[in-house]
Amino acid sequence: MIKKYIMERKSWIFFFLFMQLFILFVSYLDAAISLRSAFYIVFLLTIMLILFVIVRYKKETKFYKSLEEWESDLDLSNVLHAESPFEKMVESTLVNQTNLLKQSAWENRVSLEEEKDELLSWIHEVKTPLTAMHLIIERVEEEKIKSQLSYEWLRIHMLLDQQLHQKRIPFMENDLYIEHVELKPLIFKEIKALQSWCMQKGIGFDIELEVPSVLSDAKWLSFIIRQILTNAVKYSESSDIVIKSSMQKGHVQLEIRDFGRGIDPKDLPRIFDKGFTSTTAHQDQAATGMGLYLAKKAAEPLLIDIDVQSQLHEGTTFTITFPEKNEFVRITGM
Structure with a gap:
């Protein structure tokens, strides 16, 4: 994180270094200004900059560290409250987008549940005529035709069975009975x-x-x-x-x-x-x-x-x- 912070503030740091070099350059050209005093001032300003960066680093990166550690699971409770105006802009955008995603996820889930219920209902409705069809096939006297019809009936029955269980598998843990x-x-x-x-x-x-x-x-x-x-x-x-x-x-x-x-x-x-x-x-x-x-x-x-x-x-x-x-x-x- 400290490397990223320095990269983010590099323009400020370069500007500060330029100003220190400018002070030394002016003191070199102007005999009235002691070069030794100029070096002393630059030294003190550099120490002050380092202390300032340390303090600001801790303050300015708290919010972004919490974002970095965030698991992106639509739960913003672990993200620290924003303090600076720019942090508040980021926080506001995150909250709005998260709420939109939650709403969208909820709507999709409801839609999938409705689709699943409709399909399961349809499968159960289809099983009734299939059962009747099986009884009719049993009464067919021609063995060859009866065998062919039974095979095709079995294929339909198996495909419906697969569809039924495919829709139930995501929720099967709620349906287990171990015995x-x-x-x-x-x-x-x-x-x-x-x-x-x-x-x-x-x-x-x-x-x-x-x-x-x-x-x-x-x-x-x-x-x-x-x-x-x-x-x-x-x-x-x-x-x-x-x-x-x-x-x-x-x-x-x-x-x-x-x-x-x-x-x-x-x-x-x-x-x-x-x-x-x-x-x-x-x-x-x-x-x-x-x-x-x-x-x-x-x-x-x-x-x-x-x-x-x-x-x-x-x-x-x-x-x-x-x-x-x-x-x-x-x-x-x-």
Whole structure:
């Protein structure tokens, strides 16, 4: 800060030095003025300037130091009250701009909340005709047409489900309920939802659950598993998907392994990025690039770690690692 202060006042300092040199120059030209006395006066004036700069530095930089330490979070309570006219100008501008930003942020938040509520309401309204459509599809006798309709219905249902959870994720910490979740009924429920699609693609499931339950939120854990299972089914053909649970180093791990087309090594670091779709099948119009991104976002508040290993043309393994019991103290306090 002192360097900045000196740079700010350099014109004054240069003017002072010029005046001292001017005094010495005049005393040199005028024999009536003692050069020694002139040097003495210059010395005293320089000492006075240094003392003056020290005093003014402390006084003039207090306000600007508080600005420098300000976290720019629209809270001006930590900024010192302005004293000089120029400081008051700065303070007035900051207060006005901060109030405008607060008002704008509030209006945007209200607008987003209204948009979110409208979308959630629309999604819930759409689910009613979707349910009726599913019942109608069940009555179709032609198996081929029934299978195709069921697949398209499932795609619509999955997309709506993603939209619903995408809007809820920013507020999911207010919706968490941590409990012992039985894995078997939860996994079977998600498999049942994909049953028609799996039958169409000739996909089966091999389930081995050494650890039958985990501590988590059942609703959000279902959503995470749903996204991973959907990916596994989408990119597999005529093979089994292996689901295992085990205890590893004090943590429960749930492993979901498919034998599908796998993931290109260059794509692995990006599969959880928003909107990313595989570079090996970039023309796939059905891929949204949102499923794994939302699964990762939902896993963070639950302290769940999702790891992926894959070999191209051999298959992919997703490993869901759950936190230890004592790590949920922070979550249950939300």
